[in-house]
Amino acid sequence: MFKIKDVVNYLVAFFIILSLNFLLPRLMPGDPLTAIYGEEAMIQMTPELKARLVERFSLDRPLAGQFGAYLLSLLKGDLGYSYFYNAPVTKVILGALPWTFLLVGTAISISTIIGTLLGIESGWRRGQKIDRAMLAGTMFLDGLPDFFLGMVFLILFGVVWEVFPLNGAMTPYAGYAGITLVVDVLKHLVLPAVSLTLVNLTGSYLLARNSMVTTLGEAFILTARAKGLNAQVVRYRHAGRNSLLPVITHTGMQVGRMLTGALFIETVFSYPGLGLLIQKALQTRDYPLLQGVFLVVTVFVLTANFSVDMLYKKIDPRLKSCTLNTGRRLNPTT
Template structure:
């Protein structure tokens, strides 16, 4: 019964995503032909040429007809044809997707691991000076938007100190290969990755801190202390293992924010990923490309949420019988 309800919930979410994914790009002000070719080019075009372009882009169809064509194309795994790049949306996205995945995976891994470790240490010492100092630092960084943190790092380490590259993912026309290519990629990755990790590790920190602090008075912790177990064993072998479920839920929830942050950070650093591609698609009113990028991001988030739900049920089957609100209330973090 619970599995059926979960499937229905995800089906409803996917349907809403498809509808919004189609409507939102078309609600943007402006005309695709004007955004792509400019006013001067359109003035030199004959009415026949403009009509041909409108027909080629299917802009002469009603929104209902365009939506039906969109759904039929998706049923054949076809994301459409890009107005601006004059090629399939799939090939355009495939060209930049590896860079975004690299940034997303590393930012998610570092923010989750570092935030969880700091949260475990802070929760174990809840109320101490170290805990208060660390909590203040985390709350300070969490108040910055991703793009603002990226701009600050860019100005300090890219402009003022000139230690790291300002933009891109590779040095243009460098011809680097092997280890030198790896170093060049890492150098371009440091600033956007740092900006994402600094802002996003607070969520994992607060969840793990709350979970560990709530376990300190449990009988099995007191028993471990009575037996003379070292503090590090109590923190990681006993408390962290018992708190793994809420920490896993926190990781799944934070992934959504990491994906959203990456789209902004890539624009700040001109990183050649989906974020920069999305910005260009908005400027050119490239509806098929906008639909493809937003759909891919939404499906990725839904997939991670589904994996998180299945992981929670596997780790603790009792969670399958709890309402969603009750589960979320259990993982609320006190400060």
Template sequence: MPTTKTTVDYAIALSAILVLNFILPRLLPGDPLQAIYGDEALMVMTPAMQAELIHRFALDQTWLEQFVAYIQALLRADLGYSYFYHTSVVSVIAGVLPWTLLLTGLAFVLSTLLGSLLGIESGYQRGSKQDGHLLGIMMFISGFPDFFAGIVLLLIFGVWLAWLPLSGALTPYSGFTSLKLVADIAQHLTLPLAALVLVRLTAAYLFSRGAMVGVMGEPFIRTARAKGCPNIAIRYRHAARSALLPIVTAAGLSFTHVISGVLFIETVFSYPGLGSLLYKAVLTRDYPLLQGILLLAAVLVLLVNFVTDLLCARLDPRLSTPSPKARRDDHAYPV
């Protein structure tokens, strides 16, 4: 179980997220009314009409009044009303959230599993040609931004070879059902998913390889070899199990990068998820929608990190129980 200090840290992080989530959209340049209705509509509006719209959208209140109302609405699970879509933010997000969860979940699982597996194999064969080649490839890939990898894959497989769709999550007006619908979704998902996995598996690879390199020099590995244990048993039953803690930690940390990558990749491929919705919200200065999307992404990252801490404490109970020296130090130097 997490310690009290850990719980307090997460509470402070959540409070900071709420404050930043409220302030940052309001620092964007431009006028919300202009973004919503356009220059031509504002030119024909009377000052009274503009004042009525400003009052309706609560833009005439101070930031403090808006923040208090924002927190009160969050306690009621109300994310506000979208200026641009003229409906509740919850309903707008709910319409695109399944697509983002599908893309994010698959990218996270595949990049973690594939990167960890390659890292375990590479670390076990440290110094070999296979390890050198794989390490060089991963270091080269790690320098690619998500959107760059997406653009390259889009040009090669979508434009030049024309093997896969260029954008969207479904073929419009196709009327597909059953297995044809699943195949159509998979075709549209392939390129954005490949771009995310290609860039994000390097973190899991490097962490798992480093953990394996450290474990391979331990005495219990030499003992297992002296007993004649098969290589696969040494690699996975002994070494990989001992390296599980840093691998789980790396997976939790990489989820933040997967979320940020998804927001860019969805824009590149016009994938109908939170990333595309965030881009439209920025263009239209839709403050409630911006706040809702950013809050959801931040809370999701915070939740995954919290679950990662729980798993790490389960794998190594010493992480959740401070040592006697640490307890003495806490009493000696109270904060």
């Protein structure tokens, strides 16, 4: 089971993030309302609207009272009001969040599966030509920025060969429905998902490969081979299965990098996710929207890491509150 201490650690991290999200605009010089909405928005606001916003954010109360009102608003799902979209921030983010989840979820799933399989095969063939080729290829991809690879694919497959759409998540005003709509969404997803997948493939590959190389020297692998088991059974059921734990941990840590990469990829392909929201919020200085997006992204990363920690301990029972006499946590490789 998950230890209370681990849960408390995540809750403390979440509370610190909430506090920073609350304090940063209020620590800026000048009027807190101006810091929250920006000077451009304040110029366009009527005195009545300013008074309503002061009351809504409790800016006429002490800092502790403002923080209490802020937490109460979050519990109600109120992240503020976007003056650019003229809508609540929560509503704007919920409209873009599914597209980012689709892109990031697809990229993480594909990169983890392909990277793990390539790592297992590469580790099994350590030192051979195919191992060196895969190692060089993945390291080359890892050195490419997300947005650069996206622009290359956009030019080649969108402009030159016209195989996939240039931008968006679906064809506007097409009126597609059912399977036609699904196919259209997938066609728009291919280029951004492939771009994000390729540059994040290396982590899973290297971890699986290195773990595979280490595992192949273990006694139980030698025993399996001595029993005359099929090579594929030894490779995947014995060695490969025991190489998955580092990959699972990396998957949780990869969520943050994937989300960061998705923000750039969405901008390149004009994909209507959180990345495009951040771009428009920066251009229009829509600070409440920026704060809301950053808070949602941070919460999502914490949740993903928490889930992976639980899954990791579920898969490897040796990590369930096992400690040595010295108080040191049991090493999974021992």
